[in-house]
Amino acid sequence: MAPRRRLTTFDAFSKTVEDARVRTTSGGIVTIVSTVVIIFLVISEWRDYRMISNRPELIVDKTRGERMNINLNVTFPTIPCDMLTLDVMDVSGEQQTEITHGIMKTRLSPEGTIISTESLDLHAAGAAPHHLDDNYCGPCYGAIPKEEEGTKCCNTCDDVRDAYQAVGWAFGDGKGVEQCEREHYPERVEAVKHEGCNIAGHFSVNKVVGNFHFAPGRSYTSPSVHVHDLNQYTTSDVVHTFSHQIHHLSFGPYHDGIVNPLDNTVKKTDERNFNYMYFVKVVSTRFERIGQAPVDTNQYSVTSHERPIRGGRDEDHKNTMHARGGIPGVFFSYDISPMKVINHEERPKSFGSFLIGVCAAVGGVLAVATVVDRGVWEADKALSRKKTI
Known part of the structure; x- marks a missing residue:
């Protein structure tokens, strides 16, 4: 049992006897408020952890x-x-x-x-x-050099347009061109x-x-x-x-x-x-x-x-x-x-940073709540003593 007794000297979380604990209305209020604040801070930490930021690079x-x-x-x-x-x-x-x-x-x-x-x-x-006769050779209306006449045919409206385009002529709406009218x-x-x-x-x-x-x-x-x-x-x-x-x-x-x-x-x-x-x-x-x-x-x-x-x-x-x-x-x-x-895209916080933030929020709120509750308790006792004098 000696080793166990030695370990108790390192206990930073000393316990109080249940019969010596006093529950007060002010303590209940402080507890409820502290719980609400802790929940709010934990949710905020979670949102920060899940938040995605965009980092542009040029x-x-x-x-x-x-x-x-x-x-x-x-x-x-x-x-x-x-x-x-x-x-x-x-x-x-x-x-x-x-x-x-x-x-x-x-x-x-x-x-x-x-x-x-x-x-x-x-x-x-x-x-x-x-459908045209196999021997049909449509005219190009002067849009080919004379030396090529008889060797180049314009059998469709598109052929005539292409021939005009090749020599840089405007074509118009095709009126008077037998292929286009056909x-x-x-x-x-x-x-x-x-x-x-x-x-x-x-x-x-x-x-x-x-x-x-x-x-x-x-x-x-x-x-x-x-x-x-x-x-x-x-x-x-x-x-x-x-x-x-x-x-x-x-x-x-x-x-x-x-x-x-x-x-x-x-x-x-x-x-x-x-x-x-x-x-x-x-x-x-x-x-x-x-x-x-x-x-x-x-x-x-x-x-x-x-x-x-x-x-x-x-x-x-x-x-x-x-x-x-x-x-x-x-x-x-x-x-x-x-x-x-x-x-x-990146997350500003790692999961470890999230846990640290949660622990800090919980610990900080509890520490402040303890101070507030103790202060209210001491003030209430002081007022009670004054009333009895």
Whole structure:
């Protein structure tokens, strides 16, 4: 028993005899208040432990040779789909004209209701050509050099349009061209001239400085410039404009932590020759969330500029229509930032810190409660003694 008696000398938690303990009303109140405070502090510690903070880090983007998806959904209420062209070009020299892959065009009535939707992947293939005699060789209406006459045929309306495009001539609505009239191209142009168009989808670009734009008419590249055949757009008896609504525009995969500043942008104009420019700065962004795979995407900032286009057009009907001050349309010029933002998710407190906080809260409240209860008890005894004197 001697060892046990020696250990009792180290007991820091000495016990009181039950008969010597006095329970008071003030002690009960202090106990209840202390319990409530302890519960509140423990819950606060738990919330702090479970709280996730985001720690951004800025580094130099050292990736090379990457490609980037551009996701878009844009509505043009006063331009038919047949008249709109989406082109992409960048400083590396890559050009994607009349993009079709991954793009859906939706024809809209003047009231904005959907008429039909088609994938341009399928539309690009075109319908089967009209049945023609095996020996038929359609004329190209002077759009080929004389030395090639008889060796090159234009059997469809698209063949004639391509031939005109190759020599830089405006094409128009196809009236007077037997291939187009046979395929009812002029009637289609007339039927859709009051329609609008929604373009939605995605396409891939090099992650370098470049631009993509919506402009009227078929596009092609001359030896020095990128041009569009604006004949049908500028000569139509219906005033088409580039009023538009950008429902969505983003660069890279979707992430709920990204805010796209151009979403739900609406621009209106009554002028046919009007140009909208959006200058976009794209910043690579990586999200590292606790318990999830990292997500690499992009965020961007934007400034915009809009202006009417002043100038005329070539009087020679064989030349592609163009405005001397530029072409009407909606242009997005994007630049790639050399910096990359990494957003780390982390918990500020470890589980050990949580336990320490809980112990400190419980111990601190009990210590204060003991002092308060003792003070109230002593004050009550002092008042009782005064009353008995």
